[in-house]
Structures are given as C-alpha cells and as structure tokens.
Amino acid sequence: MKNKTIITIILLVIGLGIGLALNQEKSTVRPVWAHNVQWLGEKPDNAQIIEELLWFEIAPYKTEYDFVNISSKGNATQMRISVTAKAVDSEKPDIYDFSYQDDELLLTGYLLEAVPQMFRNEAIGIALSDKDLAASIRNSGEPSVKRILPKTSEKFYAPKTLLSVTWKGISALVDPDERKVVQVWREGETGK
Amino acid sequence: MNKFVYGSILILALVMLTGLAAGSEVIMESIPVTDGMVAEQAINFTKLEISPPYINIMLQPGESKETTVTLKNKEKKAVSVKPNTVLAPYGGYNVDPEWIKVSPENAEIPAGGSQKFIIKATVPMDASIGYSSVQIAFTDEIMPAPYPNPFPSYIHALQVSLDIWTTPKIQIMTPYINDMLEGGKEYDYEIKLKNTGKETINIEPMMSSDNNRYSGQFGQMSAAFTDDAITISAPTNVPPGATEVVKVHVKVPKDAKGSYNGAINMNIDDTSIQPYEGMVQMSFNVWTQPAEAFERIFNLKESAPITIEISSGNNYNPYGQGIGANKKEPSFKTTLFGPTGNVDIKSTKTVIKGIVNMGGQIPPWELDSKGIYQENGVQLIETFKVSGSPGEWKLKVLPKNTESFEYSILIGE
Numbered sequence: 001m002k003n004k005t006i007i008t009i010i011l012l013v014i015g016l017g018i019g020l021a022l023n024q025e026k027s028t029v030r031p032v033w034a035h036n037v038q039w040l041g042e043k044p045d046n047a048q049i050i051e052e053l054l055w056f057e058i059a060p061y062k063t064e065y066d067f068v069n070i071s072s073k074g075n076a077t078q079m080r081i082s083v084t085a086k087a088v089d090s091e092k093p094d095i096y097d098f099s100y101q102d103d104e105l106l107l108t109g110y111l112l113e114a115v116p117q118m119f120r121n122e123a124i125g126i127a128l129s130d131k132d133l134a135a136s137i138r139n140s141g142e143p144s145v146k147r148i149l150p151k152t153s154e155k156f157y158a159p160k161t162l163l164s165v166t167w168k169g170i171s172a173l174v175d176p177d178e179r180k181v182v183q184v185w186r187e188g189e190t191g192k
Numbered sequence: 193m194n195k196f197v198y199g200s201i202l203i204l205a206l207v208m209l210t211g212l213a214a215g216s217e218v219i220m221e222s223i224p225v226t227d228g229m230v231a232e233q234a235i236n237f238t239k240l241e242i243s244p245p246y247i248n249i250m251l252q253p254g255e256s257k258e259t260t261v262t263l264k265n266k267e268k269k270a271v272s273v274k275p276n277t278v279l280a281p282y283g284g285y286n287v288d289p290e291w292i293k294v295s296p297e298n299a300e301i302p303a304g305g306s307q308k309f310i311i312k313a314t315v316p317m318d319a320s321i322g323y324s325s326v327q328i329a330f331t332d333e334i335m336p337a338p339y340p341n342p343f344p345s346y347i348h349a350l351q352v353s354l355d356i357w358t359t360p361k362i363q364i365m366t367p368y369i370n371d372m373l374e375g376g377k378e379y380d381y382e383i384k385l386k387n388t389g390k391e392t393i394n395i396e397p398m399m400s401s402d403n404n405r406y407s408g409q410f411g412q413m414s415a416a417f418t419d420d421a422i423t424i425s426a427p428t429n430v431p432p433g434a435t436e437v438v439k440v441h442v443k444v445p446k447d448a449k450g451s452y453n454g455a456i457n458m459n460i461d462d463t464s465i466q467p468y469e470g471m472v473q474m475s476f477n478v479w480t481q482p483a484e485a486f487e488r489i490f491n492l493k494e495s496a497p498i499t500i501e502i503s504s505g506n507n508y509n510p511y512g513q514g515i516g517a518n519k520k521e522p523s524f525k526t527t528l529f530g531p532t533g534n535v536d537i538k539s540t541k542t543v544i545k546g547i548v549n550m551g552g553q554i555p556p557w558e559l560d561s562k563g564i565y566q567e568n569g570v571q572l573i574e575t576f577k578v579s580g581s582p583g584e585w586k587l588k589v590l591p592k593n594t595e596s597f598e599y600s601i602l603i604g605e
C-alpha cells in the first residue's frame with residue numbers, strides 16, 4: 001500500500017510537470033519574424049504575458065525583425081512598455097510605445113520607419129507621381145517614409161497599412177497597394 | 193493491482209489535462225480588447241462587441257496566417273453566433289471567401305461573456321496579386337434597406353483586409369530620380385532592373401504618355417523643359433538572374449528655369465506587375481549655380497578679433513541633395529579681404545547641428561509618433577577667426593549646392 005501511494009504521488013508530479021511543460025512550450029512561441037528578443041534593464045515578473053500580448057500588436061512591414069528590444073518602466077500592474085525593433089534591410093527602426101494596465105496592452109504611440117529600401121523607394125516614387133506635390137518639394141532632399149497602421153489610416157482613407165512620405169512641410173499619404181497618393185498635407189493647413 | 197494501474201493512468205491523464213487547461217486559461221484571458229465596436233442600438237440589434245473591428249492580413253501566395261478576434265456579449269442573455277465569410281462591398285474579387293476559415297464554427301456566448309475566434313487566412317499559390325476585403329458576419333442581422341442589396345450590411349461583421357503581394361520578378365532598383373540641374377549642362381542617370389525570375393523579361397522603356405497631360409497646369413510652375421530633353425537607351429530584355437541598366441540622359445536647355453516632373457514607363461512584360469507599375473518618377477529642379485560670390489562689407493574702428501560664422505540652410509533631411517553619384521553636399525568658398533588685402537582664413541571650427549523634435553507641425557496621420565524622438569534637420573556651420581585691424585573689410589561667400597545660407601560677423605571677444 002505504501003508503494004502504491006508513492007507511485008501515485010510520483011505519477012501526479014510527472015503528469016502535472018508534463019502538462020505545464022507542454023503549456024510552457026506553447027506559450028513561449030515567438031513569431032518567426034522576431035529573431036532576437038531582448039528585455040533591456042530589469043525584466044518584469046510578468047514579462048512572458050506582456051510578450052504574448054506584444055506579438056498581437058507588432059509586426060514588421062514586408063521584412064523580419066532581427067532584433068526586438070523591449071524595455072519597461074513602472075510596476076507589474078501598471079507600466080510603460082517601449083519596443084524598438086530593427087530589420088536587416090532598413091537603417092531605421094520601428095518604435096512602439098505601449099501602456100500596460102489591468103492585463104491589457106494599449107498602443108499609445110508609434111514611429112515605424114523600418115521599411116525595406118525597395119518598398120521605401122517605391123513609396124517615394126508613388127508620392128512623386130503627384131505632379132503638384134513633386135513641383136512643391138523641388139529639391140528638399142530625401143523624405144522620411146513611415147508606416148501608418150490601419151487604426152490611424154482609417155481616419156484618413158481606409159483601415160489598411162499606408163505609408164507616409166514626408167518632406168519638410170509637405171507629406172503624401174500613400175496607398176502602396178493601389179499605388180496612389182490618397183492625401184496630401186502641407187504645413188499650415190488646418191486639415192482636410 | 194490492475195485497478196491501481198488503471199486508476200493511476202486515469203489520474204495521470206486528468207492531471208495532464210488540468211495542467212494544460214490551467215496554462216491555456218492564462219492565454220485566453222490575456223488577449224487585449226481594444227477599440228471595440230458596438231452595434232447601433234436605434235433598431236434594437238443584438239449588442240455584440242467585436243474587437244478589433246477590422247484586421248489587415250498581408251500574405252504572399254501559398255502562405256497562411258492566423259489572427260484572433262474576441263466577441264463580447266453585452267446582452268443580458270446568451271447569444272448564438274455563427275461566423276460566415278462573405279465578400280465586402282467594393283472589396284474586390286481577387287479573394288475567395290473560402291480562403292478564410294473561422295474557428296470555432298459557431299458558439300453560444302453567455303450573457304456578459306466573451307468568445308475568442310481564430311481567423312485563419314490561406315492564400316493559394318495561384319492567387320492574384322492585389323488588395324481585397326471580405327467581411328465575417330457573426331450573425332445574420334443586417335441593416336434594413338428599402339431596396340434589395342447584393343451586399344447586405346451585416347451588423348456584426350468583422351472587416352478583413354487581405355493584401356496579397358509578391359516580390360515582383362523585376363525589381364526596379366532606382367524607382368525615382370530627384371536632382372538639382374544646371375541650365376546648359378548634361379546629366380546621366382542609370383536605372384537598374386534586376387530579373388529575379390527564371391525567364392527572360394522584355395522591356396521597352398519610354399517617356400510616359402501622362403507626362404504632358406499636366407503641362408502648364410500650375411501656371412508659373414510649368415515644366416522647365418520638355419520630354420525632348422530626355423533620351424533613353426535600354427536593352428530590349430532582362431535575362432533571368434541578370435541586372436540590366438536603362439540609361440537616361442538629360443540635356444538641360446541653357447535658358448531652362450523652374451522644375452520638371454515626369455515619368456519613364458518601363459513597359460515591363462511581366463504579368464506579376466500591375467499595369468500601373470513599372471514607372472520611374474523624375475523630379476528635377478533647374479537652377480543656376482552662382483558664379484559670383486555674395487559680398488558683405490563691414491568696418492572696424494579699432495583692432496579686434498573677427499569671428500565669421502557661415503551656415504547652410506536648414507536641410508530637412510540629413511542626406512543632402514540628389515541621389516547616388518549625383519548626391520550633392522552643401523559647401524562654401526569663403527574669402528575675406530582686409531584693409532591690406534586678402535586675408536588667409538581657415539575654418540577653425542565645424543559644427544554639425546541637428547534638429548530633433550517630438551512632434552510640432554507634422555502630418556495628421558503621423559500624430560501617433562508625437563513624443564518619440566525624430567531627427568529631421570541637419571545644418572553645417574563653419575567658423576573662421578582672424579585678428580582684425582581698423583579699416584574696411586569685405587566678406588565673400590560663394591555657396592555651392594544650397595539655395596540658402598546664413599552668415600554672422602562677430603567683432604570683438
């Protein structure tokens with residue numbers, strides 16, 4: 001009887017271990033496009049949960065992230081999360097700011113410039129196809145190209161990923177799929 | 193003993209399931225709920241919140257991707273839902289609703305409860321390239337319409353944008369040309385085309401027929417020169433794996449002033465390229481590099497050190513003007529003449545001044561970047577110092593590759 005009890009306890013421990021291990025394996029799966037993920041500074045206790053939430057919120061644009069650096073400020077229940085992601089085919093990174101509270105992650109800001117050179121050039125070419133804009137920018141140097149997320153794009157065109165091509169004082173919102181300029185902004189304009 | 197073995201196996205299985213279930217619960221509860229959409233209540237529709245209300249999926253042919261949405265029942269009773277994928281109005285036809293699978297196929301959401309659905313999009317290898325949208329209607333409740341509508345407006349619909357893309361077989365490695373030109377001079381540019389496919393692709397670059405459509409539309413901004421000033425020489429095809437060069441020669445008329453904007457249509461014979469693709473945009477600004485230096489005369493009443501500072505106009509982008517071999521950095525030829533003649537001056541200090549902002553005047557669609565550092569202005573400042581003697585002095589500055597500059601003359605310490 002004593003042996004049976006010991007065997008039962010061992011089986012219980014093994015079973016629980018296998019179950020948790022299987023789950024652990026499932027929950028630590030990172031997207032294939034995130035190659036090196038690193039927490040900078042102190043890693044919060046709930047880092048794993050935050051990471052899982054992050055993979056629903058961030059994604060590279062037609063490329064893969066070589067490095068994803070995550071940093072946090074605050075306590076376990078309320079914190080500010082900053083993510084800087086670098087892609088191999090782009091000089092500039094994608095930067096995301098989040099607030100984390102009550103187990104929810106909220107995107108509070110982003111600056112996404114990790115656009116591969118080919119798509120960057122393409123966007124500039126599309127922007128310059130707007131004759132009025134092309135005449136206005138004259139030789140203002142190279143513009144910045146930023147990815148605009150559907151949540152923002154919806155207010156100006158449609159809920160889809162767009163690219164913002166910006167020179168000093170003038171910007172074109174480009175739909176890369178339709179290859180067209182959907183809005184133009186000039187400094188001093190109050191909005192369209 | 194047999195009873196014990198069977199019992200043990202049963203316990204083991206139960207415990208494993210418990211372990212899995214306990215872990216899975218964390219994931220289930222941790223999905224963020226953002227920007228929910230509540231149906232209009234004017235006509236007493238079922239209150240269901242879909243979060244997020246739209247998703248955008250980018251896929252290449254042959255790929256598949258999963259994403260999750262959450263439905264929250266805001267009613268005081270259970271609601272049955274059964275997702276149904278349908279074409280969206282004006283959503284395009286290069287997507288088949290069958291490519292979208294939703295699991296579970298149906299669900300009963302208790303009052304105040306939530307249900308997660310996994311949306312799996314699978315694009316077949318022979319899918320057409322382009323952008324389409326479909327909608328997933330979770331119930332058959334529709335907005336009433338006074339007339340039959342081929343695309344009913346579903347109340348509880350998730351909008352799904354599907355962006356099917358592929359890397360074109362021909363890569364245009366120089367999709368735009370942007371440069372400062374001088375009247376009377378000639379310029380050469382190269383547009384590289386790389387064939388990443390397995391078959392030879394024909395090309396026939398020529399000036400776009402749209403170029404003249406806008407001539408004169410902007411009044412004083414009419415083109416600095418016509419398409420005749422541009423000649424194109426190119427091979428007739430690009431073999432597989434090869435990179436060919438299309439040469440563009442621009443002969444700027446001597447009296448040209450203003451700007452030119454046009455495009456070259458590469459006429460690439462490749463079905464993976466949309467008819468409107470394959471254009472190389474050109475933007476030229478014709479101006480005259482000054483031959484004579486700017487002059488400024490000033491006087492010293494007594495001996496004092498003179499500090500002269502010359503700075504380029506604030507260039508919005510740190511990368512200078514032009515592209516590739518035509519890239520031009522601003523520079524200055526600065527000379528100083530004192531009462532006794534030419535003074536040998538050398539730059540004693542060079543300052544690279546950057547402007548970093550976190551917002552300011554930015555396009556409204558970039559407002560989400562406010563608060564994040566952005567460098568968008570670089571200025572070159574050169575400082576010269578000499579010992580000044582009483583009398584008349586003359587500063588001469590000949591700028592190059594900049595349309596504006598600033599100077600300052602500091603007399604004394």
